[in-house]
Amino acid sequence: MTPEGPAAHAERPAAHADRGPFAPLLASIAEKPQRPLAVLLFVVIVGGWEFAVRFFEVPKIVLPAPSAVLAALWSGMEGDLLKHFGVTFYETIAGFVLGSMCGLVLGILIGLFPLLERTLYPYVVAFQTVPKVAIAPIIVIWFGYGVSSKIVITATIAFFPLLANTIVGLRATPLEQIELMVAFTATRWQIFRLARLPQALPYIFVGLDVAVVLSVIGAIVGEFVGAQAGLGYLILQRNFNMDMAGVFAILVILSAMGIGLHMLVNAVQRRVVFWVESASDKVIGA
Amino acid sequence: MLTAKGLGKTYRTREGEPIVALTEASFSVDEGEFITVVGPSGCGKSTLLKILAGILPRSVGSVVLRDRPVDGPSREVGVVFQAPVLLPWRNVLENVLLPVEIQRRDRGLYERRARDYLRLVGLAGFERKYPGELSGGMQQRVGISRALVHDPALLLMDEPFGALDAMTREAMNLELLRIWSESRKTVLLVTHSIPEAVFLADRVIVMTPRPGRISETLRIELPRPRGLEVINSAPFGQYVSAIRRHFQSVGALDA
Numbered sequence: 001m002t003p004e005g006p007a008a009h010a011e012r013p014a015a016h017a018d019r020g021p022f023a024p025l026l027a028s029i030a031e032k033p034q035r036p037l038a039v040l041l042f043v044v045i046v047g048g049w050e051f052a053v054r055f056f057e058v059p060k061i062v063l064p065a066p067s068a069v070l071a072a073l074w075s076g077m078e079g080d081l082l083k084h085f086g087v088t089f090y091e092t093i094a095g096f097v098l099g100s101m102c103g104l105v106l107g108i109l110i111g112l113f114p115l116l117e118r119t120l121y122p123y124v125v126a127f128q129t130v131p132k133v134a135i136a137p138i139i140v141i142w143f144g145y146g147v148s149s150k151i152v153i154t155a156t157i158a159f160f161p162l163l164a165n166t167i168v169g170l171r172a173t174p175l176e177q178i179e180l181m182v183a184f185t186a187t188r189w190q191i192f193r194l195a196r197l198p199q200a201l202p203y204i205f206v207g208l209d210v211a212v213v214l215s216v217i218g219a220i221v222g223e224f225v226g227a228q229a230g231l232g233y234l235i236l237q238r239n240f241n242m243d244m245a246g247v248f249a250i251l252v253i254l255s256a257m258g259i260g261l262h263m264l265v266n267a268v269q270r271r272v273v274f275w276v277e278s279a280s281d282k283v284i285g286a
Numbered sequence: 287m288l289t290a291k292g293l294g295k296t297y298r299t300r301e302g303e304p305i306v307a308l309t310e311a312s313f314s315v316d317e318g319e320f321i322t323v324v325g326p327s328g329c330g331k332s333t334l335l336k337i338l339a340g341i342l343p344r345s346v347g348s349v350v351l352r353d354r355p356v357d358g359p360s361r362e363v364g365v366v367f368q369a370p371v372l373l374p375w376r377n378v379l380e381n382v383l384l385p386v387e388i389q390r391r392d393r394g395l396y397e398r399r400a401r402d403y404l405r406l407v408g409l410a411g412f413e414r415k416y417p418g419e420l421s422g423g424m425q426q427r428v429g430i431s432r433a434l435v436h437d438p439a440l441l442l443m444d445e446p447f448g449a450l451d452a453m454t455r456e457a458m459n460l461e462l463l464r465i466w467s468e469s470r471k472t473v474l475l476v477t478h479s480i481p482e483a484v485f486l487a488d489r490v491i492v493m494t495p496r497p498g499r500i501s502e503t504l505r506i507e508l509p510r511p512r513g514l515e516v517i518n519s520a521p522f523g524q525y526v527s528a529i530r531r532h533f534q535s536v537g538a539l540d541a
Contacts, residue, residue, distance in 0.1 A: 176371050183339045183365040184385040184436075194384070198375050275374040275418055 064245035072249040085253060087230040088219050091147050092257070095154020096215035100208060103159040107166025111200075112192065117167070128160045132218065136225045145226050153225075154218030158211035165207030169200025202276045205269040212261045216254060287472055288315040288338070288440060293347035295333050306497035307333045311347070313491060313500060315440075315474060320466055323476045323491045324483035324529065330498020331476045335444050338474065339365050352439055361389055364433030364471075366443040370425035372417040378404065378428050379413040385436040396435060403431040406465055423454040427461070434469060443475040447482075456514060459485060463512060484508075484525045485517060492529055494536050502532060 029036050046066045052058070053065040060068065073081075106124075110117045136153050143149035173196045181191050223232025231250050238246040293311040296304050308330035315321050323331045336342035338349060340359040349356040351363070364385070372381045379400055386396040404410060407427035417425055426446060433441055446462075447455045459482060466473055477483050483490045484506055492502040506525055508516055516522050 182341045185359045186388045
């Protein structure tokens with residue numbers, strides 16, 4: 001559709017010149033219609049929501065209007081919202097790092113020593129089948145009401161996506177590749193370092209992406225069970241006070257945090273795993 | 287320079303029944319010779335090559351390469367498989383230098399060799415490109431440079447151009463003969479294409495399946511250097527039909 005080369009580009013401004021000042025804008029919309037459409041959808045949904053709440057006079061404790069949520073967000077920024085955000089953000093990141101590193105290391109060990117997979121993996125799967133929400137109260141009793149229990153709960157959730165994806169990724173090296181390296185007299189360690197580990201990186205990043213989003217959930221679950229600070233703690237408090245606009249404001253912050261972390265992982269992934277166009281077709285485990 | 291005596295390989299199926307993939311394979315290869323091994327699928331030619339490369343243990347027999355028995359992978363051997371299997375995160379030059387890195391050779395010394403071989407296969411200027419940016423034929427040329435970079439005595443090739451289209455394949459065969467004549471390596475190439483086997487070889491080892499064995503060795507007395515016009519010559523046709531008749535007479539071809 002779009003012609004390549006300098007000649008094609010040179011013709012464009014001339015072609016747009018007689019269509020008025022909005023021609024370049026219209027052209028960019030025609031090229032990437034998903035962007036204006038996404039904005040349009042957002043405006044329609046939020047606008048419709050605002051209109052519906054006002055028109056039908058929906059009570060504030062059932063559904064707050066977007067404007068009320070925005071106001072709660074604004075006033076919260078002046079209050080202690082940032083402090084609670086900081087706590088939850090710290091728990092999320094610390095739990096994510098702890099859990100995903102454990103999953104990565106164990107995944108590598110299992111990938112290196114097949115015997116470990118047969119002996120250890122059944123227990124890991126058994127652990128994974130236990131809902132983390134169900135063991136959160138136990139962890140809070142063990143580790144206290146402070147941030148450490150939230151970090152541990154988050155880590156248990158972030159652990160498995162990394163473990164599963166690392167194991168699968170380490171198996172992804174084609175047999176021919178390994179045979180070739182053996183023929184060149186490579187040792188087991190060299191095959192691991194030069195072929196299997198880099199080959200596993202796209203899978204590992206899929207695991208990181210899944211784990212980082214789940215980590216936000218882990219921190220909130222931990223705070224629900226028992227906490228003195230954090231956004232999850234604040235949700236419970238505001239819910240108790242029927243401050244629905246305030247709760248929605250926190251939900252906005254949480255999803256922004258999740259999206260931000262997801263985008264961060266993706267940005268790092270594109271730099272590290274530059275040879276893979278998209279690893280989205282390799283999602284395994286969560 | 288290479289002598290194989292009574293090579294055999296027997297696999298076991300899941301039910302424990304033995305399957306003979308290769309039996310009583312004996313032959314020798316002279317220094318600088320170009321040997322092709324031809325046969326239909328299941329004749330054990332890939333098994334033979336993997337045993338020679340030291341990546342598959344043999345069941346019986348012996349292999350001697352330059353007076354030393356082969357009991358595993360050797361630094362004296364370079365291999366090329368049907369798939370180029372380049373590492374996508376390494377650029378062309380780093381891929382070619384893979385054996386040098388594995389064998390802990392002096393990188394500075396071999397980097398010049400790597401560049402020389404890339405020039406020889408017509409990839410000068412592509413050193414910093416990544417495999418994903420190359421065509422299949424170019425990737426296989428990188429694979430050939432990689433197999434030659436550490437200066438092996440023997441180059442083993444398992445259907446190296448099997449995944450390429452017919453025209454690229456012809457061009458690659460010409461390139462291979464040129465590389466061979468310039469590098470003076472000993473080459474053993476496995477193929478299922480009879481014309482390809484005849485076109486390249488000093489000697490063709492003909493193999494038949496069930497069980498996989500060498501049934502004939504044919505010396506190809508076509509003048510070198512060979513161009514594609516050789517394919518249309520009468521002697522070339524005679525070699526090809528002789529091998530084809532051979533397969534038909536032993537019932538090796540299902541068709």
